[in-house]
Amino acid sequence: MTPEPSALPDDLLAPDAVRDPDAAAAVLRAHDPVHWSAAHRAWLVSRYDDVVAAFRNPALSSDRVRPVMSSSDAPSDDPTQRILGLMSEWMVVTDPPAHTRLRRLAGAAFRQQQIAAMEDRIQALVDELVDAFVADGGADLVAGVAYPLPATVIAEMLGAPAADRDRFRAWSDELALVAFGAGGDARADRHERALRGLEEMVGYFRQLVALRRREPGDDMLSAMLGDxxxxxxxxxxxxxxxxxxxxxxxxxxxxxxxxxxxxxxxPALRDRVRDDPALVNPAVEEALRLVGPIKVLVRWVVEDHELRGRTIRRGERVYLLLNGANRDPERFPRPDAVDLARERATHVAFGRGIHACIGAQLARIETRIAVGTLLRRLPGLRVAGEPAYLPTIASRAQESLPVVHDGSAVGSRP
Known part of the structure; x- marks a missing residue:
């Protein structure tokens, strides 16, 4: 049982909560699993059963950008308003029936792309990145491997030229300043910078769409054109x-x-996973459960309802604490331990229901290949120092990951 706290965590951007988000979620889960946060003016829901039920609850809407836009007094040309306008049509912030249509068309593209068939290409990209990382004497695994890999994969899937990879990464970074609720950022121009990046990105994608309408290919963008x-x-x-x-x-x-x-x-766990390729997949699933990439998903309340004796009212927000749900002892025995024999895929790292991450299979494949390759090719791999997580509400992001390994024994490609 989590000890009775002197005060319940209320601010997910407080230094202690950023440094150890799971400890904050554990206190809330044990003592106030439906907690009204004055700091965020939102309900923090942290138990597994409640989070899973929320994904199916029609009173909780994913259409959460437009209400923020409409409630703002800012002029329409305000940078933040313009960014929100660009994001408001995204599939993940729509509800049925619009969401149903968008997901069906996007899902067809993912199937046509045959994600599983991309493993050889992803393995080749990972090996290229590890080669360069070792050759450069790399020390930051985020900059060397974890950061460039997914941008390269997405760029190739969309049929963009390889030369544009760096532009893709920059656009993603600028948007992250806004979309993941960054805190502690004193740069007053962050929304203006993000807007410039988004507008450049929109112009680029419009040109790419026009090209694919004229000259369809076997890429994902062509597959999404539909009839x-x-x-x-x-x-x-x-x-x-x-x-x-x-x-x-x-x-x-x-x-x-x-x-x-x-x-x-x-080290014993690391070496066990390194020496048995069959353990890489369950190890990645446990990592997704324990230290998943997303801590919080936001829902907008469209209908009054009750939850554990609390009245959740229309117009309020609910923060679903995925990290709290994924360590709930009522759902996972020994919830804070890595258990490679644990039942797979019951965690909610990628959400659940109609809004479950459509790219979860791709993310799993990239993570599995990257983790397995790094453990195999960098013997003795270990992290230097404590994590420095970026101060965001939603994302569990490390700005850098300094590592050391037994460089004299770097493994070769398979």
């Missing part, structure tokens, strides 16, 4: 490309970095 009657409009295609880039980049970068930190903290 004339029910295909995506140019605006919808641009929004889908932006979403796939951002979600696919940020989430997978965090998943890889967090998994490496977790699995290398115990």
């Amino acid at each position: 004339d009657q029910d295909g995506l409009s140019d605006d919808e295609l641009v929004g889908m490309c932006a979403l796939l880039l951002f979600a696919g980049h940020e989430t997978t970068t965090n998943a890889i970095a967090n998994a490496i930190r977790l699995l290398t903290a115990d």
Whole structure:
């Protein structure tokens, strides 16, 4: 039982909560699992059963950008308003029936892309990055591997030239300043910078959409064109490309970095996973559960309802604490331990229901290949220092991941 706290965690951007988000979630889960946060003016829901039920609850809407826009007094040309306008049509912030149509068309593209068939290409990219990381005497695994890999994969899937990879990464970074609720950022121009990046990105994707309408290929963007009657409009295609880039980049970068930190903290566990390829997949699933890339998902309340004796009212927000749910002792025995025999995929790292992450399979494949390759090719891999997580509400992101390894024994490609 979590000890009775002197005060319940209320601010997810407080230094203690950023440094150890799981400890904060544990206190809330044990003592106030439906907690009204004055700091965020939102309900913090932290138990597994409540989080899973919330994904199916029609009183909780994913259409959470437009209400923020409409409640703001800022003029329409305000940078923040313009960014929100660009994001408001994203599939992840819509409800049925619009969401149903967008997801069906995007899902068809993912199936056509045959994500599982991409493993050889992803393995080749990982090996190239590890080669360069070792050759450069690299010390930061985020900059060297975890960060560039997913942007490269998404760029290739969308049919963008390899020369544009760095632009994709920069756009994703600028958007992350806004989309993940960054705190403690004294840069007053962060929204203006993000807007410039987004507008550049939108222009780029419009050109790419026009090209694929004229010259369809075997890429994901061509697959999303659909037919004339029910295909995506140019605006919808641009929004889908932006979403796939951002979600696919940020989430997978965090998943890889967090998994490496977790699995290398115990040398015996690290070596066990390294020596048995069959254990890489369950190890990644445990990493997703314990240190998943997303801590919080936001829902907008559209209908009054009760939860554990609390009245959740229309117009309020609910923060679903995925990290709290994924360590709930009522759902997971020994919840804070890495258990490679644990039942797979019952965690909620990628959400659940109609809004479950459509790119979860791709993120899993990239993370599994990256983690397995790094453990195999960098013997004795270990992290130097404590984690320095970025101060965001939603994302569990490490700005850097300094590592050391037995460089004289770098493994070769398979």
